[in-house]
Amino acid sequence: MREHISGQYDAELDELRAMVTEMGGLVERQLQAVCLGLSTWDADPAEPVAALDKAVNRLEVSIDDACTHIIARRQPTASDLRLVMSIVKAITDLERIGDETTRIAKMLETLCALPALRDPLPELTEMMERVQSMLADALNAFVRVDEERALEVITRDRAVDRAYEALVSRLLEAMEASPERLRSYHNIIWCARSFERIGDHAKNVCEYIIYLARGKDVRHQGLGSAN
Amino acid sequence: MTDTPTLTFDPADTCLKVEQLSVSYDGKAALREVSLTVPRHRVTAFIGPSGCGKSTLLRSFNRMNDLIRGVEVTGQIHLFGEDILAPKVDVTVLRRRIGMVFQQPNPFPMSVFDNVAYGLRLQGLSDQRALEREVEWALRSAALWDEVKDRLEASALTLSGGQQQRLVIARAIAIRPEVLLLDEPASALDPISTLKIEELIGQLAEAYSIIVVTHNMQQAARVSDYTAFLYLGELVEFSATDDLFTRPQARQTEDYITGRYG
Amino acid sequence: MKTPSGWRSGDGALWLSTGAVTLTLLLTVTLLVLLGRVGFGHFWPEPLGTFTFHPGTAQAPLVAAQREQGAFTLAEGGMETRTLLRTGNRDTAAPDFRWIADASLRSAHFDPAAIELERRSWGPALGLLAPPKAPAADRAALAARQWARLEEALALPSQVRTGSLTLYSADGSARPLPLAEVVRAWRPNAMTFAEKLSLYFSRIGAFISEPPREANTEGGIFPALFGTVLMVMLMTVVVTPIGVVAALYLHEYAPQGPLTQMLRIAVNNLAGVPSIVYGVFGLGFFVYLVGGSLDRAFFADTLPAPTFGTPGLLWASLTLALLTLPVMIVATEEGLSRIPRQLREASLALGATRFETLRYVILPQALPAVLTGVILAVARGAGEVAPLMLVGVVKLAPELPLDGTFPFLHLDRQFMHLGFHIYDLAFQSPNVEAARPLVYASALLLVLMIVLLNLGAVLLRAYLRGRHRDPLG
CATH class of the missing domain: 1.10.3720.10 (MetI-like)
Structure with missing residues (x-):
């Protein structure tokens, strides 16, 4: 993309992108922290999540302000307009991801006070891995306005959903088998639900990337029209 | 350019049809093989950087270019199917069908009334009551009547810039043209007057086919239904205004409207 | 920021242009005043003096109007002042303008009987309505009689006027002046300011509205x-x-x-x-x-x-x-x-x-x-x-x-x-x-x-x- 005649405008847009990248980085760290905590059955790694969430929220407000400022002052059109609009929407999703991680971190504290599980939960591990890679790839695609990567990330959400369903049925069986661990299982279901949501938010971000790249809104249309 | 993103309209909804229009001044090309169709009863905007040929294209429609020495025009322009570049066309009749408003408000140094009545009198209308009726109609259509009804005999030059421009629009529509060409109609006006003119353009579109040349992209975005982007004498893109300003198809359009031209 | 001073401040240019305008205006006013004073001063009735000269000079006494003062250089060195006298009477006592050295002038007195007449030919005639040496009462009566006759005659068209006026010179000699010749006459020494003013404007009016006479030196334009x-x-x-x-x-x-x-x-x-x-x-x-x-x-x-x-x-x-x-x-x-x-x-x-x-x-x-x-x-x-x-x-x-x-x-x-x-x-x-x-x-x-x-x-x-x-x- 060529530079604007107004260097100031370019600088403002660059700053906006940098802020989004920073916000994405913070959210990624939150997600990594809770994943680590869950895999090691340890609440300590997830401890900074709450503090990170505050930073994420502050960034969301700043980015919102910056976007409003650009719309009012620069009246962006075409790709600039789409960039600003996608950012406004993407940061909402990022902020939600941050909220979800905070929720998981709280669950983790409760979980770690309970006795550890006996059997491994491969579906949960799969979900965590998938969601982490989805978020990382979505953020990368956003920075590069990589339409193909974004499309590919969107397709990966189905696998997360399937893993979530499999995990839930496995946990329901386990609850029947060992009701004394009912609270643990219940909490894990809640965590899994959050991961599933995070996957959805990552998918949303990718949809904005496609809108940003193509000028076409592919939300709620399925991938057929996106292709 | 054969791959120019463009629109076509049903013949019944087509006001002007331009085919392969090239205009040059003393051998210097100002327009190169421009083809487009202008819809009827809609506002069409021509945008582009200075010297892109948008004004030349506009002035081709009422053949104001004829006044310039050394001008050469090839191609065709049809007004509702009628070839207006044909040598036998009476330009004075053509200009009554295609009115024009210029960048600088240019009322004649006459009274408000005489300004609006000028075109009518040229057509031989001399009955005072008929003139009064037509002048009032034109001033009302131009949303100026309430401001000037008590000073119709005052010099038009006593009006404010915005009022003068609306007076000029009234003067143009008094002879009931089919098409109204507006060449940067608000660029010499303050923002409030500009908004009034833009509002007026919207109202007039119900009865006239309007073409606006502007280098104010926001203005084109605000007032027009369709927008054509011209660059270096060529039509780069002609789309619905909503599409052009959110997802232009041509790279040059994108660069221009986002301020990357240069 | 330092205020530019001197020429660069623009004050100099302002003064220069103001000066040029003032000079132009001044010249215009001078032109109009000069033209008006010399040109239209001519129509103002000048007092007529009876001038007598020292015995040494050969000049006989004159009835004349003073025109201007001047100076001239004497042959033996030194300067003397002189006066231009308008004497009229080109027909009998030419020339009608004379420079007289002030030193030779003995006396001048302004006789109420002095009269100036504008004539059809020969330019103005200057003289006295009564002989200068006669007793005062007789002079006044004669002058009044002659003036009355003149006024009566001037009321008639020149073709039907008959008779003549007796005009006396400063040395007492008399000559007849046909009334038909007279265009206008006035006694400047006996006139009030208002009378002079009215005469002045009537002469200017005549200047503008009448054809010229006497090779354009008399009459109007x-x-x-x-x-x-x-x-x-x-x-x-x-x-x-x-x-x-x-x-x-x-x-x-x-x-x-x-x-x-x-x-x-x-x-x-x-x-x-x-x-x-x-x-x-x-x-x-x-x-x-x-x-x-x-x-x-x-x-x-x-x-x-x-x-x-x-x-x-x-x-x-x-x-x-x-x-x-x-x-x-x-x-x-x-x-x-x-x-x-x-x-x-x-x-x-x-x-x-x-x-x-x-x-x-x-x-x-x-x-x-x-x-x-x-x-x-x-x-x-x-x-x-x-x-x-x-x-x-x-x-x-x-x-x-x-x-x-x-x-x-x-x-x-x-x-x-x-x-x-x-x-x-x-x-x-x-x-x-x-x-x-x-x-x-x-x-x-x-x-x-x-x-x-x-x-x-x-x-x-x-x-x-x-x-x-x-x-x-």
């Missing part, structure tokens, strides 16, 4: 005034349409190329051609060629006596029209070029033809500029003398070019012109001292006439401009 105004008007009538049409062609129709540019330069240069050249051209072309051809074609029966083939009003007007044509064209074109292009386009875009645009939009707008051209042309034309001497102006025209006999306006007649009149008075007059005040008075009238003609055009222009003035400028 009406024919010259009339001739000038008439010629300028004819010139304007000719030059305005031609100039406007030419300017319209140059500016509106001619293809703007090197040829038109050359034409324009040529027109501008015409304005710089010396006016006498126009006179020669007018004589050769208008008078001999055009006038001669007209005579051969239409007035062959009166040949060889020329009708139009001789200098006359028509040729003078046409020559001046030619002379002022460049001014007219340049001024009009200037006005046309100041009309914004947008106005033309607005009119054309409304379906007006080129001619309609010219007629309804361009010309009304250009009218003030046309009038500016007229003002300049009038100022130039009315002041010209040199070319006119060749094409129709004469020292003395027996008839006005406009009268009651068919065809009323006699374009073929020769006529008088103020500018030439001034030249004639100043250089050709046999009586320099008598003519001098009239030179100034005529010059002032010429200036006033041009001012009046211009004022009319300026007011008209102001009116035309004011009709549609843009309040924002």
